[in-house]
Amino acid sequence: MSSVYIHIPFCKSICAYCDFCKVLKRAHWVSKYYEALKAEIEERYNGEEVSTIYFGGGTPSSLGPKALRHYLSLTNLFNKNKLIEFTFECNIDDINEELLSILKEYGVNRLSIGIESFNPIKLELLNRHSNYEDAKQKMKLIREYGFNNVNLDLIYAVPGEDEDSLKDDLKKIISLEPEHISTYSLMIEEHTMLYNERVKPIDEEEDLKMYNLICKMLKKKKYKHYEVSNYAREGYESLHNKTYWHNEEYYGFGLSASGYFDGVRYTNTKNLTKYLSGNYQGEEELLTKKDIMDNHLMLGLRLLDGVDMEEFERLYNVRIDKMYPIKALLKNNELVASKGYLKIPHDKIYVMNEILLKLL
Ligand SMILES: C[S@@+](CC[C@H](N)C(=O)[O-])C[C@H]1O[C@@H](n2cnc3c(N)ncnc32)[C@H](O)[C@@H]1O
Ligand code: SF4
Known part of the structure; x- marks a missing residue:
């Protein structure tokens, strides 16, 4: 059995904190990237049964309907007889009936959505847009389309944030009733807008207080704290991410994707031009x-x-x-x-x- 991660590097806008491997979406890259990804899968995949698939990014939901169908059909290259979890990362703005019906059609059964915050001051610093009323409507639609395994991402410890504003974000996220919540303390990474603007992280004591607040509030609402940053209702822990934490083998396909196979950990090239030319090789290390x-x-x-x-x-x-x-x-x-x-x-x-x- 194996797990599969597929990296889609396209985003519609770039967030101020993000150091993931991503580019602003361009139509000509989307079609070329599909060809390169297909070639990589055909070359690397050995035909094992696949238990989990994870489309991450970047923003997989930024693909338009036609490209999305193409990309999702790549999963037909895998042996899916024993597939149990198929996660697709979405930006909340991209969620609509058409997207949800395509995801359903191709067997996606778990959505992971970057909400991050509903606080306008936090959102402005992060260069993100979320709106609570809109998120409520989107969650309603998600449920109508039969998705019953949803993760929401939250970012905290944002400069200027206090415990009251975090409490407010948490209350709103909990009220949306996701099965899973991932919480990330803001990291100010090199080569990001926040870093270039010399934004300083909040102090560690404050960060710890916020961490404890999250643990306490989510525990009260029956979310089990099962990994440092992750919380889930009974039976909804992320099976895909657990393959990483259990040190099990997995394939990573796409720009910058990492994988672990036969004692080798590899990371594909982060250079889009190189990847598009069919050369996915990056670094690899044979582990002792x-x-x-x-x-x-x-x-x-x-x-x-x-x-x-x-x-x-x-x-x-x-x-x-x-x-x-x-x-x-x-x-x-x-x-x-x-x-x-x-x-x-x-x-x-x-x-x-x-x-x-x-x-x-
Ligand atoms: C690939 S993104 C999720 C999907 C989509 N691209 C989006 O942003 O909505 C993965 C998640 O990692 C978290 N993240 C990314 N960069 C971070 C940073 N510098 N500090 C803390 N969390 C970060 C965010 O919660 C983000 O939603
Ligand atoms: S956080 Fe998500 S949407 Fe924002 S730039 Fe990074 S990958 Fe793209």
Whole structure:
């Protein structure tokens, strides 16, 4: 079984914080990119059964109806007999009856929508547009079209934001009743408008307060905190993203896409001209057994359920406590071992990077 990520790099406008691999949409690129993507899939895909597909970006929903059908039909190249989850990333502005009916027709069963905020001051800084009344209408339409697995993205810790404004955003997002919520603390990355405008991040103490507020409010509304930044109603955790956190293999197709196969981690070229000319090669690294074990631990500890210690031993033929200095961390309560799982306790998940440093 395998998972598939497909990167669609086109956006209708560029957000001030975004350092994803994306370009403003141009019609001639859309058709050429389709050909390059098809060629890459035909060359790389080995015919395994595919359990999850994820169309991410960029903004896959920015494709017009004709191109969208073309791109979605690429999934016919895969063995989909055991497909259980098919996610498609959308910008809320792009959602309409035509888009939803095409997605339904091609078997999409999970939508991931970048809302980010409803606060006009935050939105202006982020160079985004969302409107609560419009989002309510769109969610109604989404449900009418039978989509019952929806993720909404929220960005917090935006300079100028306080806990009251975050509370207001959270209340509105919760009122839309998504099955899944992803929350991201704003990162000011190089080569973004925010970075160039010398916008400074909020201080860490404030960030932690906001993080705790999110955990508390979402818990009250029965969203399970299952990964550092992700919350889901019972039964709606993202199966695709869990393949990453479980350190399982997956294909990444498209500009800048990453994949993991046969012990090799690869990232495709980020150069659009090169990709369009049919040369998708970027970087690749053959992992050692130690690298694979480190990744297993690093990724697995992002999950609140933690790492299955028996499975670790079965996969690598060595006990986790023989490989890593977990005893001292268990003693300090920076790690917990319970029911066969090794995990970071909930009150320390915010400082998980410090714990991982000690561990690795
Ligand atoms: C590819 S985008 C989602 C789909 C679509 N492109 C959109 O923006 O609506 C993935 C998500 O990552 C988050 N994100 C992107 N850049 C970020 C940054 N610099 N800091 C925090 N979160 C970020 C946003 O929540 C965004 O919705
Ligand atoms: S956040 Fe999404 S819509 Fe905005 S530029 Fe990045 S990929 Fe495009």
